[in-house]
Amino acid sequence: MGRLMLISMLLCFWAGSMLMIECGDPYIFFEWHVTYGTISPLGVPVKGILINNEFPGPNINSTTNNNVVVNVFNNLDEPFLITWHGIQHRKNSWQDGVLGTNCPIPPGTNYTYHFQVKDQIGSYMYYPVTSMHKAVGGFGGLRINSRPQIPVPYDPPADDYTIMIGDWFNKGHVALKKILDSGRNLGRADGVHINGKVAKGDGKDEPLFTMEAGKTYRYRICNAGLKTSLNFRFQGHPMKLVEMEGSHTVQNDYESLDVHVGQCYTVLVTAGKEPRDYYVVASTRFTKREATAMGIIRYQNGKGGPSSDIPKPPVGWAWSLNQFRTFRWNLTASAARPNPQGSYKYGGINITRTITLANTAEKVDGKLRYAINGVSFVEPTTPLKLAEYYGVANKIFKYDNIPDEPPTKISKVTLEPIVLNMTHKALSKLYLRIVKRPFNLGTWMAMHSSLWRNVEIGKWSPEKRMNYNLLDAVSRHTIQVFPHSWAAILISLDNCGMWNIRSEIWDRHYLGQQIYISLLSPNRSVRDEYNLPEDVMTCGVVEGMPRPPPFSS
Structure with missing residues (x-):
């Protein structure tokens, strides 16, 4: 018993010396080897990216408050970096895995x-952010299960x-990068x-998964693609939506x-049909x-292949908008803690800053660039x-270098890093309106645990605030914005760090x-933000510089 306690104390000291993650909560460890390998999702051999020889990569199966340790070995011939999509990283943006906070892992x-x-x-995923690596793999699922003492609003699957x-x-990915660098989109x-x-x-x-007749299964469905919205469905089986990106619905x-x-999305599917094979179907929207792509779901001891009657996808983006409007937060369910989700009365919080992001497609020196309020982001060689x-921000970027409202006319798009300087806990909220100009539907990722107050077609005006959902809008970290439309989101400013808002x-x-x-x-203070980890990679102008003094406790 004494030896086990000593090991635990050493482990906590080791972890705390790097980034002060929580001792007492369980640790789970992973060792990942990232390599190239030939994969053929559509029957055409492609140089793909594998993690431990798997494509998609291995699932991370964790539980609330677990400390996750992932040792990533980059065996590629180019730098590589993974982001943990939707993980909050409380006080710890050092682990976010985006190029604004982390140096990529050298070969x-x-x-x-x-x-x-x-x-x-809830249900999340990870994927690479360097180059165009996401196009050929390196992605996988990341699930966070509820602790046994916290009830979930459905029976165990x-x-x-x-x-x-x-x-x-x-x-x-190499050819796709050349297309973008030449000033074209991917098509x-x-x-x-x-x-x-x-x-x-x-x-x-071969079946993707097997079900036993009469039982109910949980499916976590994530779109890890590059640009295309997909409609997903089970042949002959309805889906009960129960959670999306960390919120019970x-x-x-x-x-x-x-x-x-x-x-x-997390759905429950009951195996209540004739025991045989059935298709799952994903179609572009x-x-x-x-x-369209199909996969097989097989009943145990079932007889017979799937029916040739393939369910059709819906038509038009208005259908999608109407479906989105049916998504509501389950205000009576507990989340990661015993208090109900509905105890967070976000509708009564004053707005401290309003920013409108308008996206445009422009040519700069004859090459296509996508801009926000007249500025197109470029990655600096030194993470922001x-x-x-290190106190050298003025050498790399300027704060608040886009206007809070988009210009009525953009004469010239500039290329530079875009950083908004916000006040920690400034009445806890920032309000963004993402305005969609008339090109195709897009998806945006905002800071973690954002509240999507409204998505609507047409032009925004102040009276539109009367239509906002101030009661049970789902807290999540992505939002789709339809053509000629806008989305209103509410973001908490209670988590110190450098946080990325991006088009997905x-x-x-x-x-x-x-x-x-x-x-x-x-x-x-480390009460607000953890110190720079001792093993963090440095690059750019800060490489070789003496480490700044740590924050106080």
């Missing part, structure tokens, strides 16, 4: 992420499955995959769900030519957060549609 080296899934539950869907380009994808596969329907397809049944890029921490449409993200929000600890 032939490794880096260990240490983060805690503090007070979170018979099993828990993750489905990664996405569009797919057969060109490979239309070659097809769609489901967990890296497409069923041929010839009776020889009012439990409605759906025949199909539009899953936009970067979004994750809002594209001139529809592409490192520059800020990857050619727009790569070509400039992202910003960062800086929230500094006013007292330079």
Whole structure:
């Protein structure tokens, strides 16, 4: 017993010396080896990115408050970096895994992420943010289970499955990067995959998952693609939506769900049909030519292949908008803690700052760039957060270098890092309006645990505030914005760090549609923000500089 206690104390000291993650909560450890490998989701061999020889990558299966330690070995021939999409990283943006906070992992080296899934539950994913690596793999599911003492608003499922869907380009990530660097967008994808596969329907397809008749299963569905919204459905089986990106929802049944890029949904599916094989289907939305992928779900001891009667996707983006309006927060359910989700009365909080982000597509020196309020983001060689921490931010970027309202006329798009300087806990809220100019539907990721107050077509005006949902808007971290439309979101400013707001449409993200929000600890205290980890990678102008003195306790 004494030896076990000593090991525990040493472990806590080791972890705390790097980033002060919570001792007493369980640790889970992973060792990942990132390599190239040949994959063929659409039947065409592509140089893909594997994690431990898996595509998609391995699932991270965690529980609320677990300390997650992932040692990533980069065996590629280029820098590599993974982000943990939707994980809050309380006081710890050092582990966010985006280029504004972290140096990429050089080839032939490794880096260990240490983060805690503090007070979170739900369905998330991870993926690479360097170059165009996301186009060829390196992504997978990340689930956070509720602690046994915290009830969930449904019975325990018979099993828990993750489905990664996405569009797919057969060109490979190097060719796609050259397309974007030449000043063009990616165009239309070659097809769609489901967990890296497409069923041929010839009776020889292996099942993705197996169900037992009469039992109910949890499926976590994430769109890890580059740019295409997908409609997902089970042949002959309704889906009961129970959670999205960390929030329990009012439990409605759906025949199909539009899953936009970067979004994750959790549904319950009951195996209540004739025991046989059934298709799961993913189809492109809002594209001139529809592409569809199918996979097999098999009943145990079932007899017979799936029916050829494939359920059709809906038509038009108005259907998708109307479906979105049915999503509601379950105000009676507990989240990661015993208090109900509805105890957070966000509708009564005063707004401290209003920012409108308008996105445009412009040419700069003859090459396509995507801009926000007249500025197109470029990645500096020194991560923004490192520059800020080392006191050399003025050499890398300017604060508040976009206007809070978009210019009525943009004469010239500028290229530079975009950083908004915000006040920590300034009445706890920031209000953003993301305005969609007339090109295709997009998905935006905001800071973690944002509240989507409204999505509406037409032009925004002050009286539109009367239509905002001030009661049960779902707290999540992505939102779709439809053509000629706008979305209103509410963001908490209670988590110090450097946080990325970005388009999840990857050619727009790569070509400039992202910003960062800086929230500094006013007292330079570890109560607000953790110190720079001892093993953090440095690069750019801060490489070789002496470390700044640590924050006080």
